[in-house]
Amino acid sequence: MILFLLAVGLAALSGVPGLFGRDREGRTAAMLMTASAGLGTWAGVRVLLGAPAPALRLPTLALGSQGLLVLDPIAAWFLLPVLLLSACGAWYGVAYWHSPQGSPRWVRLVFGLLTAALAVLVCAAHMWVFLLAWEGMAIAAFLLVITEDRLPETRRAAWIYLVSTHTGTLFLFGAFGLLAGLTGHWDLAAWPRGFAATSQGTLLFLLFLAGFGMKAGAMPLHIWLPPAHAAAPSHVSSLMSGVLIKMGILGLVRLVAWVPDPPLWWGGLVVGLGALSGILGVAFALGQHDLKRLLAYHSIENIGIILLGLGLGLVGKSTGHPALQALGFAGALLHVVNHSLFKGLLFLAAGSVGHATGTRDLEQLGGLGRSMPWTSAAFLGGSWAICGLPPLNGFISEWFIYLGSFRALDLPRWPWSVGILAALALIGALALACFAKAFGTVFLGTPRSAAAAEAHESPRAMLIPMAVLAGACGVIGAFPALIVPGLDRVVATLGPGLPGLAGLTRLPLLTGLALALVLVGLLLVRWLRGGRSTEAVPADLPTWDCGYSQSVPRAQYSASSFADGLVSGARWVLFPKVHAAKVQGLFPRSARFSSHVSDPVLDRTLDPLLRLSVRGLSYLHAIQTGQLPVYLLYVLLTLLFLLIWMVV
């Protein structure tokens, strides 16, 4: 526990030296974060390898019976990506700072505090500690989102984030208060058998699902996620998307661990939410032109995949199906880590693009693969992994969930698992389309603007964190057996007596096939190289393009045209807004075209609703006269009313 506390302390204080002018670039902060990550990782890995879970107890305070903080396997599993991503983010932040707005020292200080809050949160074993850390995390993230507060859209994003995170917290206050009232203590501990099926159990589940789902960004509750991720500095977006939204998942995982006998509909509801978030998340991502907003919608999609796995495990727990539980939970948990790796990577790469070109608009980019080869390779690696393509890590976790849902086809009481299969297949195909669009538009072809043409590769401090994350994606993808012992230990805490993954899956064969894939690829590359000397061919040839050799960059297929087939095919959910001038006559005037997909909940439901309610409430202006005696009169009338009510 000392190790862990030291890690938290180092992370929390990492920004302090910078306040006194010693640490202008943030190298000291980054080193402190690395040290913190090293210590914390050691503590976490020891737990995952079977060491007893260390706990922090303060007996004199008599707070809870199991202590304030417990580094159990679940905590350790969520702790590792927190530490890895924040260390990577800290180094990235050293070189990233380009914006004239916002103070880098301030960002570094709060970044450290956010990391510490996240680390404490995953270990919290007491409701107060949990809520304190939760609130610390929420506020630190708010302060980071609002870094560039001179931009109106940043202020709006941060405001929406603040409101929704507190709405979520409100649900959690309700849930924890109710739970403490029922059990008589503040421990986060197992529920008694039979309690989950009672009406209080139902209410608690719904409150937790709303509170944690809000943080995770599950589909109808996701409103804060796209604007906040787009507005924050990229290493902050990377940490938010990679681990902060996973704290919602952490809460749900803890809930699963507490409940010995969840009713069947819990799993069904979670699966339904997962399918909704997954499919709509990727569908809305297809309609985005802002690189970081696109990635943010993909976070919603991946939360959907995680929820599909979690729901499947819950169904397994309700029906007493051990293999289903093991595969569902393992898929969800592994996807938590995988998503933090590849989405962290993608946000860092997107930040690198923004750093080089000053824009996030896909239609202004293009051809960056030549000027930024390393960033481009990193983004390709992240795209490859997030589409779940072998041999990278995204495939492994999705494979577990697929295996689980195929097994669930035999459940007599639960016919929905074919829906999971269809949803996963559809999500996979759409994600592939979306990342082909994103990678293709940003890095391939020719630059679509002067800014993109003048792009330069980012400094090494930004590239190395990306390389670390990409390497981790590759290792988990090719050698999944390495992480199985730790994963088994986490899964075992979610249900008693679950079978190990090594017995359920043939991971060594996957490794063999992954290596075969790489080997065949290398052989083919060799064969291509071995062709007749290519020197004789003139080096500087245009794309053939059916003879249109004078093609201009603007004539390339744009991101919106690429996605148009799918977006207009799904217009009955996406409602794309298209502004196009009619082209007519022999010599048409110049015309403009733009298309836009706005958020279904925020822009099309909540916004009109809130406008309406503001208009309705404006009628109350009449009673706000601003004169003190009138308000005193109101107080008097209220008191009189209460008095009469009490007497009668």
Next chain:
Amino acid sequence: MSHTLASTLMNLLLHTLAVLVLPPLIPGLIAKVKAWLAGRSGPPVLQLYYDLAKLARKQAVFSRTTSWVFLAGPVGTVAALLVASLLVPFGHTPAPVSFEGDVILFAYLLGLARFLTVLSALDTGSAFEGMGAAREVSFSALAEPALFFGFAALAKATGSLSLAPMLQAHGMGKVGHLSGPLILILAGWAIVYLAENARMPVDDPNTHLELTMIHEVMVLDHSGRPFALVLYGASLKLVVLGALLVDPLLPRLAQGWLNWLAFLAALGLLAVVVGVVESSTARFRMTKVPQFLLAGVLASAFAFLLLLV
């Protein structure tokens, strides 16, 4: 023991040989059938072998726009399909690699091939190739669920998640010979087969109007050895996906070599059928292709529903 080991090795050898040598024959057969039906004599059946040999000797030309991603398309496609072919049983011969869940790996390897092809098309910066790439990813979003509903139905019927037992469960369980679900699955997959292999009525590989093509337009700029890989990859896909279609229909025969023969004959027959379909239908308008694919999704979804009751 030594006998089974020897036969396993023999099968592995035959499988590899079939994967490496056989594929270019299939497009040749299809072209021949189409030529006959049109009253022409057509190119020789072995034409693709000649083409590949010629391309392997030719120099490749690269546009100044392209990067290494341009080569990743052909290389990745062939590599992914070769690995995927290890998972597929050819007729009633055992697949070289078979394990629970290899179905998903198979589908995702096809996805990998598609991803890299699309990226290498976008790498040229050509609007034509971008158009083809966009169509490819849009249509595959419907092909994928059709494939998976079929897998789900077969998994439900056979209780297995591995391609070999799923496709070879001849006359077992609920997917007996030519039972309703099996017919529906195969109908759905036949549509996927035509779409994934860029055949009529979804795509016309022979047209010279780049605007109307899907797959061919994505590889307009490939030449020399990379183009040889593209062509070989396309023919390999015809074989690998073809095995999905013919395997469930083949009877299990006693001798190993008879099974091989039956598979090869069935594959040839499939090529003939594709040729006939291509000769007798016109290409759909692009806007109608999604409806055609949706029919495939529905067919395999109905197959699954039939297995539920």
